[in-house]
Amino acid sequence: MIKVGDKIPAAKLKTKTPDGMKDVTTDELFGGKKVVVFGLPGAFTPTCSAKHLPGYVESAAAIKAKGVDTIACLSVNDAFVMDAWGKDQKVGDKVLMLADGNADFAKALGLELDLVANGMGVRCKRFSMLVDNGVVKSVNIEKPGAFEVSDAGTMLKQV
Numbered sequence: 001m002i003k004v005g006d007k008i009p010a011a012k013l014k015t016k017t018p019d020g021m022k023d024v025t026t027d028e029l030f031g032g033k034k035v036v037v038f039g040l041p042g043a044f045t046p047t048c049s050a051k052h053l054p055g056y057v058e059s060a061a062a063i064k065a066k067g068v069d070t071i072a073c074l075s076v077n078d079a080f081v082m083d084a085w086g087k088d089q090k091v092g093d094k095v096l097m098l099a100d101g102n103a104d105f106a107k108a109l110g111l112e113l114d115l116v117a118n119g120m121g122v123r124c125k126r127f128s129m130l131v132d133n134g135v136v137k138s139v140n141i142e143k144p145g146a147f148e149v150s151d152a153g154t155m156l157k158q159v
Contacts, residue, residue, distance in 0.1 A: 001110035055152035
């Protein structure tokens with residue numbers, strides 16, 4: 001499992017732009033930048049839609065004012081779903097919506113969550129991380145079903 005001091009593993013994620021689907025490598029995302037990334041089990045799910053993503057949208061200006069270049073939301077969904085969810089949540093350019101469709105990045109981080117019994121397949125644990133030039137500076141991983149340490153307020157204190 002990823003921990004403070006670790007380098008972010010190489011992976012390719014997807015995002016939908018006005019020009020279409022775009023690959024985003026972890027080197028592009030994290031290299032030479034300060035990034036807050038938070039992961040969650042799924043777009044349009046209750047806690048993710050009511051609390052997790054909205055908290056980062058509302059706190060985006062305050063987080064970026066502390067020197068953060070990018071705030072990214074990661075989920076094991078496809079880029080079309082992440083784009084639709086971003087529009088539904090009025091994310092605009094405050095949060096980069098990233099798709100980890102096959103959970104490859106979640107697995108590389110050691111943060112995969114087996115929800116097969118619930119009919120949701122393999123997803124991502126709820127977490128947040130501060131990454132500086134590809135190195136993890138803080139990581140907050142939730143216990144299953146909890147939403148206590150990966151919220152925007154906690155991250156704002158760690159930036």
